[in-house]
Amino acid sequence: MASIGKEERSLPRRVTMKDVADRCGVSLSTVSLVLSGDQRIPPGTTRQVLEVVKALGYRPNVIARNLARQRSKTLAVILPDPEAKADQRFFAEALKGVYAETARQGYRLILDVATPQFMSRRFYLRLLKENSADGLLYLGAGLRDEFLADKELLSYPFLLVGGYLDDPHISYAAPDEESGALAAVRHLASLGHARIGHIGGPALFSSVRDQAAGYRRGLEEKNLAFDTSLTEEIAFHPEAARQAALRLLERKATALFAGTDLMAAGALAAVKESGLRPGRDIAVVGVGDADAAEWLDPALTTVRFRVRDMAAEGTRRVIEGVQGEASGVFQKKYPAELIVRKSCGAA
Amino acid sequence: MASIGKEERSLPRRVTMKDVADRCGVSLSTVSLVLSGDQRIPPGTTRQVLEVVKALGYRPNVIARNLARQRSKTLAVILPDPEAKADQRFFAEALKGVYAETARQGYRLILDVATPQFMSRRFYLRLLKENSADGLLYLGAGLRDEFLADKELLSYPFLLVGGYLDDPHISYAAPDEESGALAAVRHLASLGHARIGHIGGPALFSSVRDQAAGYRRGLEEKNLAFDTSLTEEIAFHPEAARQAALRLLERKATALFAGTDLMAAGALAAVKESGLRPGRDIAVVGVGDADAAEWLDPALTTVRFRVRDMAAEGTRRVIEGVQGEASGVFQKKYPAELIVRKSCGAA
C-alpha cells in the first residue's frame, strides 16, 4: 500500500446514499432528510439511518450536494503576489483569522494568489462564476487595484482585508494605520523628539497613505513643523529603508518612524552604522510587531494591529453576504496599539 | 450596488451550457465537446460556439463538471496548528511552492489547519471521502502524528512536506536537516571552534532529530567530542533559546548552533547579555534564513533550504498520483546551503 500510486486509485467503491437507503430499507429522501437534520423523521428511523451511516463509513459527496443546493459553501481568499514581498506576518495572521471563521461556520477555504495573470485574466471572477466559491476575500489591496471596482465582481459577496479603495461600494476590514502612526508620533514627541523622520512605503497602498496622514497629524498636534525633507517614500524593503535612514540621519532626524518592522530593522542598521546608538541617541519605531521585533537589538517599539480579529470579522461579513443575511457595505478600520520596547528610548 | 447584501444575491441568472447550445442551434453535447477541446468538432462549429460562449460570458459550472467527471481537481493542504508557533517563513514558502504547482496544472487548492479537533475527528479523511479534494499535502508533520499511517488515508494520494515519519509507505518531500547541520558544524569547526553548543527543538520532529544527527556527525568528522552538556532540547521559542544559550555559555561553549533563526535571535541576545560579542567572541548560526536574519545584529549566518522547490516537487507527485501517473512511494530530502554572514565570525 503505497501512498501514491496507480494500484490504489481503484479502491473500495465509494459508499453512496443509495447504499445507506438500501441497507436501511428506506428511500433516498429519508436518508437525505435525516442527514440534514430534518425534524419530520421519527427518532427511531433517524437512529437506524445514522447507525448504518457509521457502519458503512458513509460520507456525503459534497460535490453532488453543492450542485443540488446551488452553492459551494466555499470562500476564496486571494493573497498578494509573493513577488511583491510584503509583510509575511500580516498575511499569516490574516489567513488564520479567515480560516478560523470559515472553519467555525463549516465553510471551505480556497486559496489563490494575485499573480499578474490571475488578475489580468480576471480569474477572481471565474472562481465566482464557475461556482468554485460563493464569496471572495482579497488581502492587501493597493490603490492600483482599480479592477476591484469591477461591476460584475461587485455583484458577489466580496471584501478587502488589510487595505481599501476610495470607493463607497467596496467593503473592507483594514487596520487604522492613521491612529497607529498618530500614537507613534505622539509617543516620540512626548519623549522630546522634534525632528521625527518617516520612512514610508509606496503611496499606492491605503495603509501607507493613512500612515503618512497620521504622522502628519501627530506633528500638527504637537506643534511640530511638517518637513518634507524628513519624509521618505520607498519600497517595502529593509535595504531601501537602511539607505533612507542614512539620508534622514544626515538631515538631523533624532527619531525614525518606519512603515514596517522589517524597514525599522534596516533603519536600526543605519543608525549603528552611523556610529549612533539606537534607543539612546536615536529613537526607532516600526509597525506590525513582527516575530523578530522583540529580538532586534535594541528590541523594537512597534505598532500592533489585531489582524486576526480583523480578518475574522471581515470573513463573517462575507459569509453573511453569501447567506443573504447582511446588507449594505461594510467598511471598518481597526485600532492600533503601541508596543513600547527599548528602541524608542522610553523603556 | 453594494458589495455585500441581499439585493444583489438575485442577479442575472447564471448562463448555462444549454443557453449556449440554444443560441448556437446545436446540442449540449456539441458545446461540451467544443469546450473540452475535442477534435471531432469541425473548426466552423467550434468557432461559432466559442463566440457565443464569449458573448454570453458563459463559464462552466465546475461543480457540475466535477460531479460528472467524478473528481474535484482540487488538492488540500493542511497547515500545522498556528498555536504550535512554528516557523512562519517555512510555511509561507512551502505554500507558495504548492500553490505555484497546483495553479500551473489547473488544480484548485483548499486550505485547512491541523487543529486538535481537525485531527481527532479525522477531518483530513473527510476531505477526501467527501470529494472535496483528490489528494492531500500535509505540512510540517511531527513524529507524534502517527495517525498519518491511517490505512484509509494511505489509499489516497498523500504526501508530507517539510517533515516525515519512519514509515516506508508514507511519501514526503523534506529538508535534509542533517546535511544542513553538518555544514554548519564543519564551518564552525574550521573556524577553530571546539566547544560548539546545539540548541535544538522538540525531538518529536524529524527535522529536529536529523539536525541533531548532523550536528553529531559534524563533531565526529572533526574529531570533536560529543558532549551532552553542550546540547539543549527546547521549544521552538526565542526566549527558551535565550535561556538555553545562557546555560551553554556558562558551560564555556564558544559557538552556538540554533535550530531556527528565531532561536538564534534569542541566542544572540544571550551572548550580548553575557557581555560577549557575537561574531567575535562567540559564533552563532541559525537555520531557515528568515526575513529578518540578515538584519539581526550581527547579520545571522544560517542554513537555507529551497523550500519552495521542495514543496512544488511534492505537489507534482501528488498530482501525478491523482492522475494515476505516478506509482510507488516518493521520499526525498532536499539539500541545504550555508549562508555565511557576520554572526559566525567568518565574514
Added chain:
DNA sequence: CTGAAAGCGCTTACAG
C-alpha cells in the same frame, strides 16, 4: 460529425 439519453449523487417540492 452530431444528437438523444443516461448518469454523476445529491436535494426538495409534491403526493399520498
Added chain:
DNA sequence: CTGAAAGCGCTTACAG
C-alpha cells in the same frame, strides 16, 4: 411520516 420523481449542470458512451 415517507416515497417517486424532477432537477442541479455538466460528461460521455452510444447511435445514426
